[in-house]
Amino acid sequence: MKIHIHRRHLSLVLAFFLLFLAVTYWGVVAKFLKTILRAAMPLLIGCVVAYIVNLLLRQYEHLYQRLLPGPRAQRFKRVVGIVLSYLSIIIIVALVIRLVIPEIISCVRLLITNHGRVINRFISTVQENSSLKDFWKSFNPKHLDWDKIGKYVGYGFGGTMKTVMSTASSIVSATTTAVVAFFFSIYLLIYKEMLARQFNRVMDTYCSKIKRPVMHVIRTFDESYSNYIVGQCKDAALLGIACFIGMKLLGMPYASMIGVVTFFGALIPIIGAILGASIGVVLIFAVSPIKSLIFLIFIIVLQQFDNRVTYPLVVGKSIGLPSVWVFAAVIVGGGISGILGMMLTVPLFAAIYKLVTEDVQRRHANVNN
Structure with missing residues (x-):
């Protein structure tokens, strides 16, 4: 007697088995997914950047096609559109910085000017305080535990160096992520038609019923x-x-x-x-x-x-x-x-x-x- 196993039933059993493994070993699965997400983060950011820039790119390509309808000129439509799109964003960011930075400097100067009297009054109060004067007169450096002070200073210096190294590493990582995301977004914009055709072929091959x-x-x-x-x-x-x-x-x-x-x-x-x-x-x-x-x-x-x-x-x-x-x-x-x-x-x-x-x-x- 032969038992016929339907492909759909086999897929359902496999899906439940994978779900069971994911629930049982969720800690390992979550760590693995987190590692993949961290590694793919520059590419995901590049996808978001490409999607936003593509909104400008469509307008520039449409304008380019109207101004230069010749077949030879159409070869450079994508390159010109990408350059103009990113250049527009850079100009907007530069204009915003140009408008905001002087205003921030003016605001900080005003705050320093208005609060200068408060700072001077605080300093004079500290200098004229009789309790603080008596404390400094009775202060004797010989009674200090210099070994503990040395340990605290060394610990503080080590912590400062660790913070500096961590900050430098974060800056390098963020810069690398930004550069990779930028170039990946350009690749996506250049080959977006090819990627769309590939996606359609994959859908036609594996998911034709739900395409x-x-x-x-x-x-x-x-x-x-x-x-x-x-x-x-x-x-x-x-x-x-x-x-x-x-x-x-x-x-x-x-x-x-x-x-x-x-x-x-x-x-x-x-x-x-x-x-x-x-x-x-x-x-x-x-x-x-x-x-x-x-x-x-x-x-x-x-x-x-x-x-x-x-x-x-x-x-x-x-x-x-x-x-x-x-x-x-x-x-x-x-x-x-x-x-x-x-x-x-x-x-x-x-x-x-x-x-x-x-x-x-x-x-x-x-x-x-």
Whole structure:
């Protein structure tokens, strides 16, 4: 009597066996996965950088194709687009540094000037304190245990050297990761069509039955994240520029720095606007409380205008996520990974919300039919 074992049953048994091994030896598995993740971190960062730069690359390639439609010129479309994309990001970062650094120096100088009297008063108080004078007069270095002091000094020096070496190692590691991620992102952008064809061939070979729904999920997530990144950047840039111009017209200090802070704060849903306004109020309050109050009124009016007019026009309904779910995404993302989590979970929730809505509508349509 022959026993026929179905391939599906064999796969199910193998899956349960692997799950049993993973649960039993979870410590070893977790350590192994952590090692792999640490080794692949530069490549993952490169993927994120390539995804963001690709949004600019599409626009530059489209513009290049319109300006230079000839077949010979098309050979250099990718190279020119990549160079212009990275050059644009470098120029933006340099411009931000150029605007922010002088304002930070001015702010530090103001704080030192305002607190100079407090420091001088503290020094004079210490010098005129009678108890401290009596202590120094009665102090005798011969009564000190120099062996213990030598041990403490040696331990402190060793700890300092260990900290310095650890910091230097971290800097070298971060620099290496950044360089590898940068070059890997360039490779991904150059060969993105080839990688897409290879992925399609793998899906056709091994997952042909589920290729269509999987590709639909990938396109939905791509659309959600790309729309969110482009829309938020446009709205944040408009809000930052409007804040800078308004502060200049009102004669407010630190207009450049607060404009940049407002731009970066606007990238974070809900919390970002409050954070940017709070930093601006604190900085201006050190100069003038009256101007700080005027700035608070100005930034509230500006944010209300942005929420009601600019944001719907620029971003519109591209995300397609109701406000209650945006708030939930911000709370969950902030609890998981801070500010970065807030920025990433909103398009994630938007994609999941769209997929669930489509599935519910399709099921109801099938039931009604």
